[in-house]
Amino acid sequence: MITTSAIGIDIGGTGIKGAVVDLTTGALLSDRVKLPTPKGGRPQDIIEATRTLLATVSKDVDGLPVGVCFPAVVKNGHTMSAANVSSKWIGLAAETLFEKVLGHPIHFVNDADAAGYAESQFGAAQDVAGVVLLTTLGTGIGSALLNDGVLVPNTELGHLEIDGYDYETRAAYSAKEREDLSWDKWAARLQKYYSTLELLFSPDLFIVGGGVSKHHESFLPLLRLKTRIIPAVHRNNAGILGAAALAARFPG
DSSP states (O other): OOOOOEEEEEOOOOEEEEEETTTTTBBBBBBBEEEEEOOTTOOOHHHHHHHHHHHHHHOOOGGSOOEEEESSSSTTEEEESSSOOOGGTTTTTTTHHHHHHTTTTOOEEEHHHHHHHHHHHHHHTTOOOEEEEEEESSEEEEEEEEEEEEOOOOOOGGGOOEEEEEEEHSHHHHHOOOOOOHHHHHHHHHHHHHHHHHHHOOSSSSEESSSGGGGGTTEEEEOOSOOOOOOOOOOHHHHHHHHHHHHHHHHH
16 A cells, blocks of 8 residues: 655754645645644654644544754664754664654654755655765754665765864854854855855765845855755745655654
8 A cells, every 4th residue: 555645743952843744745635733843852842842733733644754954963763963952862872762652653863864855755855866965054964865766865974074074063044143244154164064065075066054045046046066066945844745645655
């Protein structure tokens, strides 16, 4: 039986979002529900909030795959890092804990990986052959690496060391805001970052996501790269779409 819809849940440092997704088009089949991330970002509090959201999104959870994306390196269902949430997530068997509390199998994935997969299925990377690199420019730099639509998880390319810096501290959108950089000065840092990615991966396409991508005309034309670089199609819903699509592909 081919699954045509799934539930995607995107857990972030400030909000938890979810919806039912049409897996053929990427359209939302329900309202997008958003709850605030509980203060402190502790595992049990976030899991309980997710249970509340899931009950609101769909009354028929048993019939649908459920995917959850999260701001952490995820290996074999374990969260190996934690960004903007409690350090209690580090080393946690998160997927098993969610399944126990929610009473339903889930697929757990890194948030940038979910966004990249969403673009490959429903957005800017759809039907693009070869190596695609998605980067999300926000508080840090998230990354997703795909080859012919196949996701290589947990790349964490925002942490490349360039000029002696963990380069997301220099090139993330938060750095532009913190240092009050002009678009030109910020683009010079992005130029160095994306040129390094070109050297290492020889990609066929760069996709730029994150909230700042809605202002792509202010900075992407300033970059001089061999590789085509374009804005992401899905921003706010990318994690939801990717988590749902991966859950359908890799059911629990």
